[in-house]
Amino acid sequence: MTTILLYLLIGVGLAVLSGVAKGSMRRLVIGGGLGILVAFVAFPFSRSSGFLSRETVDPTLLALVPTFPLLLLIPLLIVATLYLALRGGGLVAWAGVIGGGGIALGGLIWYAQPAQVVRLAPISGLMEGLAALVLVVAVALLAQSHPRLRLPIYAVAALAGVLAFAWLSSSSGGHTYLPRMAGYYKLLMPTGPQTERKLVEDYNAAIPQKNAILKEIGQPTLEPITSLADLKGSIPQEASEAGYRLLQPARTQYGALALFVLAGLMLGAGLMGLRHPNLQAAGDLPSGMIFAGVVSILLPAFEATEFQLQKLVKGWPFLVGFFHKAWPPNLANPDANIFPLQSVLSEMALTIEIALVGTFLAAIFAIPSSFLAARNLTQGSAFMRGVFAFMRGFYNVDRGVDTLILALIFVAAVGLGPFAGVLAMAIHSIADLGKLYSEAIENVDKGPIEALESTGAAGVNVLRWAILPQVLPLFVSYTLYRFEINFRVSVVLGLVGAGGIGYFIKGAMDAGNYDQMIIGVIAIVIVVNLIDFASSWLRSRLV
Template identity: 65%
Template sequence: MSGLLFYVLLGLLLAVLAGVAKGSMRRWVVGAGLALLVVFAAFPFSRARGFLSRDTVDPTLLALVPTFPLLLLVPLSVLVALVLARWGGRAAGLGGVLGGVAAIIAAGWWYAQPAQIVRLHPVEGLIELLIALGVAASIALLSFSRPKQRVPILIGAVVAGVLAFVWFHAPQGGGVYLPKSLGYYKLLFPTPPATQQEIAEAYNRALPELNAIRKELGQDELQPIRSLADLQGALPQQASSQGYRLVQPATTQYGAFAVFFLAGLMLGAGLMQLGSPRLQEPDDFRAGILIALVASFLIPAFDATEFDLNKLVVGWPFLQQFADRAWPPLLADPAAERYPLQEVLSQIAVTVQMALVGTFLAAIFAMPLSFLAARNVTAGTPLMRSVFYATRLFLNVLRGVPTLIIALILVAAVGLGPFAGVMAIAIHSLTELGKLYSEAIENADKGPVEALESTGAAGVNVVRWAILPQVLPLFISYTIYNFEINFRSSLVLGLVGAGGIGYFINEKMASGQYDQMMVGVIAIVVVVNIIDFASSWLRSRLV
């Protein structure tokens, strides 16, 4: 419980700091409240165990409401706080205090409950509905930029949403490809005492056979239980297969830390608002929605990436060992006939050349493609419009494939070496430069174009004398900047066998020769800075 209280204090501290800086407190009340609603419905709070680890379920607070109805106090108090926030002043502060305290009490009370047996009840169709709404909303967003076509787009969005729902819900539809999505959201209902006793008796009956197996494996025998409260860890297999789970409120997930942090933030902002009612601004609700969106995406991202500073503490001995073995760098060892500096300079030159050749090839092919991908150049005939859409689709699809993936494919096709790296850089840079070049062409001044067209000049002459002189400086600037990016990309490509200094560093790191690897790292830092200053100077001269 002390860990959860720490998050409450952390939220309070953030609110106090924002208040000392004279920031609006009402926006934090709104933001924390809206984020709490998301956490209540979507973030796992506790853990419910079955027989095997794959049977484990991490329920949200909403899923636990049938078992512990007091948890409804969280969304109800937040809704009251949001209503009071509309009034502003001390009313908004009072709402923040009530919402924060109610969330802490309800969630803390559930945390203090003993372990108990629950029954899973999947909510059928919920995930399918959310996917359908996402599809419909994505299409509906197009209507804002096309007001004249708004009605057909909205109708298409509704139709697409309905089709998505039907397809995912069909027996041979999306469930075949995404089986975990069907019935993914599960509510937890309490189990009657008589049912729990039946499960305990079934466990005791199967115990002799289970103990015989454990004895052969050299494990300790299990003792009969009087009730399911005596269970340690997991449920019996039969009970687990029937949908029962052992829920452990004190076994918290990242949603628990989010609840207590946001509740503390809401409480602290409410207290600051009560003390200073003028700490509010007209756009607090818009800012609160933005805060809630950031929190809703950021909190699960920290959990998904297993962010844990304690791992740095555990790994600190290796970092010390690495530093001791990496410094000073080994420039040369004539006795052993090792010359790292000479090898690094050679590989750095290869890396620069990879980026140079890849960028050159990309620029050569991107220039004609960019004119085909520009709206103002291809607006003449239906054929040219189809060419425009095909070119844009090609650039968008290929740009979505990372350079590293392209390099892996090419290394498998043509073998190890810098050629695979050059082609990977050229292919990916082609899409990036094509996109940038086309946007520069679309933003070109229409005056010279219309002047040449009025004289009856051919399309090629219009491009040559009206568009190209305007966009050529931008083309040069984009190409130089892309070269900088490609040099950094070529460093990573070496790690997958595409040659260059990255391959050298990967080889020395794998063999534990950190003092030689450090020579490559220092060389990279120096060359990156040289390229950065040189490209900045060149752009200032040419553009």
């Protein structure tokens, strides 16, 4: 309960700070309401446990409605709050107070419910339908830039959606390649006290047979139970396999964080609105939608990445010990014939050379290909338009494959060493440089081009005297910038065996020689700054 109240206070505090800064309170009410609506449908709120940890299901508030119908008041309150907030005036403050307070109260009532046995009820076709709908919307959006083809595009979108849904729903299609999609969204249905009694009786009846097996293998025997609570958060294996789960409302997930913080935000905005009713703006609806969208994207991302500052606190002793072992740097140990500083200087030079060669090769291939990827130079015929589409497609595919992945492939193909790093860096940089070069070509001044064409100059002369003088300074600037990036990338490539200073750092780390590894880190910082200052100076002289 303390954590829940803390979430509420955080929301209220954020609203108060925004009000002190003269921010719009209506925007917070709208954004908070829309965010809670997303959390109601999509964010896990509580936990229901099976026999094994992998059988755990974290239901959303919508999935909990069959078990606790009172939760339906939350979306109803949100709809009423949004209606009043959009009307503006003094209603906004009362909408925030009533809506935020009511939603928080509903969440607290659910939080106080006892644990109970529920039955999973998967909703077939829901995720398949949502995936097909996303495809329909993506294709239909193309009609915005092609108004004359609107009806055919809509027809293609509808057909694509139907085919996608049929494939995703088939046992030989989507359910084979994406098995988790089938019945992914599950409702939790109530079962009643008699179900728990039956599960307890079945569990106790099977204990003698299980204990006989446990005694043979020397394991502790099981004791009879009077309720599923005696199993400490799990249920018998047979019940779990039959689709039953032990629902524990008090074990909240990140959906609870979203609901209570946003409810506190609405409540705080409403209270501030009662005191300052003029804290409203004309664009509150789109701003609130953007706010809700950002929350809906970031919160699951933080959860998926297991972002927990507690882990950093627990790992702090290691960090302290690491820095203690890393300082002072061990520049040389002649007695052991170890000279880390010399190794760092050699590997740093190799790292710079990898970046230089990779960038040079990429520029050599990117310059001619960029002219074929420039829209203004390839619209003269159907063949050239096809070449343009091919080059842009190549750039997109090449940029989609990260340098690290290419390095792993080339290390396996050509072995450890800098050659693999050069190949990976050059191939990936072709697309990045080519895209920048082609965009620079597309933005050239048309005046010199038209002047030369009016005199009957050939295409090569137009390229030489009208386009190149305009784009060459930008080409050099982009190449220098890419070299900076490639140097940093080459450090990481060394960690996978592609040579350079990264390879030295990895070896020192693996051997526990932190006082040698820190020399490489210091060298990287120094060289990065030197390259940054030098390339910035050169770009300022060229552009």
